[in-house]
Amino acid sequence: MKILAIETSCDDTSIAIVDCQGDLNNLQFTVLSNVISSQIKIHQKFGGVVPNLASREHAKNILPVLESARRQAKMSYQQIAREIDLIAVTIGPGLIPSLLIGVNFARSLSYFLNKPMVEVNHLAGHLYSCWLSASQKNYHFKVEFPLVTLLVSGGHTQLYYLKNITDIQLMGETRDDASGECFDKIAKILNLGYPGGPEIAKQASQFKSSMLNSKFQVRLPRPMINSNDYDFSFAGLKTAVLYLVEKLKKQKLYNASIKKYICFDAQEAVCEVLTYKTIKLAKDVKAKTILISGGVSANQRLRQMLKEKTEQKLPQAAFYAPEMNFCTDNAAMIASAGYINFLEGKTTNWKKVDAKPNLRIHD
Numbered sequence: 001m002k003i004l005a006i007e008t009s010c011d012d013t014s015i016a017i018v019d020c021q022g023d024l025n026n027l028q029f030t031v032l033s034n035v036i037s038s039q040i041k042i043h044q045k046f047g048g049v050v051p052n053l054a055s056r057e058h059a060k061n062i063l064p065v066l067e068s069a070r071r072q073a074k075m076s077y078q079q080i081a082r083e084i085d086l087i088a089v090t091i092g093p094g095l096i097p098s099l100l101i102g103v104n105f106a107r108s109l110s111y112f113l114n115k116p117m118v119e120v121n122h123l124a125g126h127l128y129s130c131w132l133s134a135s136q137k138n139y140h141f142k143v144e145f146p147l148v149t150l151l152v153s154g155g156h157t158q159l160y161y162l163k164n165i166t167d168i169q170l171m172g173e174t175r176d177d178a179s180g181e182c183f184d185k186i187a188k189i190l191n192l193g194y195p196g197g198p199e200i201a202k203q204a205s206q207f208k209s210s211m212l213n214s215k216f217q218v219r220l221p222r223p224m225i226n227s228n229d230y231d232f233s234f235a236g237l238k239t240a241v242l243y244l245v246e247k248l249k250k251q252k253l254y255n256a257s258i259k260k261y262i263c264f265d266a267q268e269a270v271c272e273v274l275t276y277k278t279i280k281l282a283k284d285v286k287a288k289t290i291l292i293s294g295g296v297s298a299n300q301r302l303r304q305m306l307k308e309k310t311e312q313k314l315p316q317a318a319f320y321a322p323e324m325n326f327c328t329d330n331a332a333m334i335a336s337a338g339y340i341n342f343l344e345g346k347t348t349n350w351k352k353v354d355a356k357p358n359l360r361i362h363d
């Protein structure tokens with residue numbers, strides 16, 4: 001079946017057309033198109049997403065994005081009307097002004113094209129982006145249960161345990177800031193661009209220990225790394241960076257090399273905590289597969305650390321990360337989660353579809 005999926009939960013307007021085949025044990029996804037219109041340039045000057053601006057941009061971009069998705073999939077209007085079987089839309093979690101644009105656009109399409117709809121949880125979209133990646137050419141990975149997945153994005157940092165593809169248990173999450181949010185806030189303190197994650201990764205990759213005076217010995221905290229649970233906390237790390245920068249500026253020690261070091265150590269701190277807790281859960285549940293997803297899963301250091309620690313600590317398990325273009329927000333992942341909902345019989349009528357900004361995975 002062909003699914004037309006719509007994602008507008010934050011600052012990316014995305015529409016995808018995905019051919020979905022198979023059952024829950026053998027999912028096959030062919031992405032015919034996955035168009036993403038980013039609003040980074042608009043929000044950059046504010047150092048974060050401004051909800052009302054995001055909503056305006058979604059409203060402006062959604063039709064051109066549909067048009068691009070149709071063209072990329074090489075489908076005529078008649079084919080869209082005839083061949084699309086289901087419309088999937090993100091209903092939450094996210095910013096209500098943003099969500100409403102996608103939800104109402106999807107409802108209108110469903111009404112006029114007379115197609116059933118499926119509501120999709122954005123977090124399930126991230127989670128299943130690994131299955132979407134698994135069906136891509138040259139991207140071989142085999143998912144075996146039990147499975148542990150770390151979902152790391154701008155709004156969430158959560159650890160899930162999956163007994164099978166639809167039995168999802170939340171085992172731990174951040175008590176304050178999400179890991180992506182921590183990168184974004186640290187980047188703002190350091191006067192780097194938005195979104196902060198890629199900027200911090202870039203600065204960190206340029207750091208060499210020879211850049212620092214040997215007397216400079218500062219190490220950022222690794223919050224909650226030894227707590228006896230699967231939870232996280234990143235607000236303190238951001239505050240530690242804020243105080244450190246203020247102190248270094250007063251001492252006239254703050255310079256470009258120290259800034260690169262702060263990025264390097266902040267990235268190490270976030271990746272170490274994320275890796276430590278993920279491996280701890282994977283060991284406790286005897287996981288056969290470890291996955292990551294969400295915007296922060298694009299981070300190469302996090303991928304490397306998780307891969308190395310999985311090989312060292314759980315040699316019987318395998319670690320996989322999604323394709324790079326399925327890490328940050330995109331509608332193809334919403335189609336994959338929508339198909340899984342469809343296989344579970346969760347289609348609905350456009351009249352019942354509504355945005356739920358605080359949606360959780362079991363709601």
Ligand code: KG4
Pocket residue numbers: 010152153154155156179180181183184195196197198201294295296297298299300327328329
């Ligand atoms: O999943 P996503 O696109 O949106 C949400 O659902 O939040 O994630 C966006 C987050 C931002 O906080 C951004 O800084 C972070 O993902 N991010 C990264 C990288 N690319 C994006 N963090 C670290 N390293 C990256 N390469």
Ligand code: ZN
Pocket residue numbers: 122126153154294295328329
């Ligand atoms: Zn997301």
